[in-house]
Amino acid sequence: MHGFMNDPNGLFYLNGKYHCFAQLNPYGLGVGNTHWMHMVSSDLMHWQELPYALLPDETGRMYSGCGAVDLQNTSGLGKDGIPPVFLFYTPAGSKSRWSRGKYFEIAAAVSTDGGMHFEKYAQNPIVQHIAYMNRDPKVVWDDQNQNWVMVIFLDNDRYMFLYSDNLLHWEQGETIRIRGSAECPDLFNLPIDNDMTQRKWVLWGSTDNYMIGHFEGRHFVPETDVIEGPTHRIDSAYSLEARSTGGYAAQTFANLPNGRVIQISWIRTVVSQGPFSSCLSIPNELRLVSTEQGPRLTVKPAAEVKDLRECSYSFVGRGLEEFERIPREYLGEAMDMTFKFSMKPDKLIAFSVRGVLIVYDPKIERLLLPVGAYKLALKDDTFELRVVTDRCSVELYADDGKFNLTLATVPDPTDISILPVLLDPGIGIDFEVHKLKSMWE
Numbered sequence: 001m002h003g004f005m006n007d008p009n010g011l012f013y014l015n016g017k018y019h020c021f022a023q024l025n026p027y028g029l030g031v032g033n034t035h036w037m038h039m040v041s042s043d044l045m046h047w048q049e050l051p052y053a054l055l056p057d058e059t060g061r062m063y064s065g066c067g068a069v070d071l072q073n074t075s076g077l078g079k080d081g082i083p084p085v086f087l088f089y090t091p092a093g094s095k096s097r098w099s100r101g102k103y104f105e106i107a108a109a110v111s112t113d114g115g116m117h118f119e120k121y122a123q124n125p126i127v128q129h130i131a132y133m134n135r136d137p138k139v140v141w142d143d144q145n146q147n148w149v150m151v152i153f154l155d156n157d158r159y160m161f162l163y164s165d166n167l168l169h170w171e172q173g174e175t176i177r178i179r180g181s182a183e184c185p186d187l188f189n190l191p192i193d194n195d196m197t198q199r200k201w202v203l204w205g206s207t208d209n210y211m212i213g214h215f216e217g218r219h220f221v222p223e224t225d226v227i228e229g230p231t232h233r234i235d236s237a238y239s240l241e242a243r244s245t246g247g248y249a250a251q252t253f254a255n256l257p258n259g260r261v262i263q264i265s266w267i268r269t270v271v272s273q274g275p276f277s278s279c280l281s282i283p284n285e286l287r288l289v290s291t292e293q294g295p296r297l298t299v300k301p302a303a304e305v306k307d308l309r310e311c312s313y314s315f316v317g318r319g320l321e322e323f324e325r326i327p328r329e330y331l332g333e334a335m336d337m338t339f340k341f342s343m344k345p346d347k348l349i350a351f352s353v354r355g356v357l358i359v360y361d362p363k364i365e366r367l368l369l370p371v372g373a374y375k376l377a378l379k380d381d382t383f384e385l386r387v388v389t390d391r392c393s394v395e396l397y398a399d400d401g402k403f404n405l406t407l408a409t410v411p412d413p414t415d416i417s418i419l420p421v422l423l424d425p426g427i428g429i430d431f432e433v434h435k436l437k438s439m440w441e
Helices: 303-308 320-325
Strands: 003-014 017-025 035-041 047-054 061-069 085-092 107-111 135-142 147-155 158-164 171-177 186-192 195-205 209-215 220-222 247-252 262-267 284-289 296-301 309-318 335-342 349-353 356-361 366-369 372-375 382-389 394-398 403-407 418-422 429-436
Touching: 003 035, 003 085, 003 247, 003 262, 017 047, 017 061, 047 085, 085 135, 135 186, 171 220, 186 247, 186 284, 195 220, 195 284, 296 382, 296 394, 303 309, 303 335, 303 429, 309 320, 320 349, 320 418, 320 429, 335 349, 349 382, 356 382, 356 418, 366 403
Parallel strands: 003 061, 061 135
Antiparallel strands: 003 017, 017 035, 035 047, 061 085, 085 107, 135 147, 147 158, 158 171, 186 195, 195 209, 209 220, 247 262, 262 284, 284 296, 309 429, 335 382, 335 429, 349 356, 349 418, 356 366, 366 372, 382 394, 394 403
16 A cells, blocks of 8 residues: 555445455655545455555546445346446535536445445436535444435534434434534444344444444434544643544444444554555454443454464563563564453552553542543552554553543654563552564455
8 A cells, every 4th residue: 555545435344354444646646536435354454455446527526425235236236146336425526627616415335246346326416415524424224114214414513313214315414413523433232241133323423433223113212322443532731633644534334244243443643754654453343331321332352353462471460560571572563462450549659661651540540641630439449451553553441441542653663672661669550461463465
């Protein structure tokens, strides 16, 4: 991959292959000339790039959207028993000189060969301009009501639902506000605590605010107010409106087997040198769990991440100084680490991973990172943190997945260290590190 990549688009699974698309400017390291790049994988970990799926045209740049597999051929566009695959995208009118005077609309491209090649639908747009720069369609099948649901971004913090029987003709539904969010909605269905009789819909707005609800026919009924994600619970010395510079525009795969919900986000890393800028997150698996505040999402690395482990090292009940004794062959640019600290109520801990300082202060229940401080309560006097590093990112997980944060950073490639900074001698650590292989071998 080369150029400027941003939002993941069109994620779906079919015939044993995961398909991932993304916004791409192949001609520079800034936004422009927006194509849809295309890559496939059989294991979510190792990817093969394919030719671009969508190219800019007279309707504008190819802005964000999603993928949908029409298993029941509701559109009637399938051939020879092969279900058609749709890419829904946003023709960004007036974003190029070829499309001056045109509006943002919603369009579709269709594949009849299992998602390998796509043709833009001859009767585009399927949804004409509604408001401002309406964009970023996410389309899902509602099995209970036997219809398709589309949610799009309108403007400010407003999103609109649309409904269809055949993916080609859409009727407008209700407008929902997701406070503190904009652009790139996601919509997915999950059981609470794996109880299939208690399934709920989650409406997600970038960055990570969401609402939980259900559909009554062709109408979304919220059951919660907006639930703030970790990036919106930040304390910052610089700005009350500070946000993580990491994950954005997250999207889940369509048509995954076994009811799994896997999500990938865009990591907004600015790379000053090299053939590309920014990257995608590791695949994360989402679940709904019961809490004292009601159902909440958990975000954890997908189990497939373990398939990248090259070698492993661990210790139990040691002090922070043990980090300095880790054999270098177990360290690398890409690592998957779990830290488990036995805390004292008045003693903070501080350590660094590849030069990134991580501090936890139990007195104020804050995790302090280079981008700000985040409220994070202890569980049974134990602080557990999982950290996954790569060349352009540091991804963190805590509180059994209820806290997830991405740092968009380029660590020094020569610094693969895990170093003690501050720790009371009475605090014990259980630790494991897994050096990871390349996803592109």
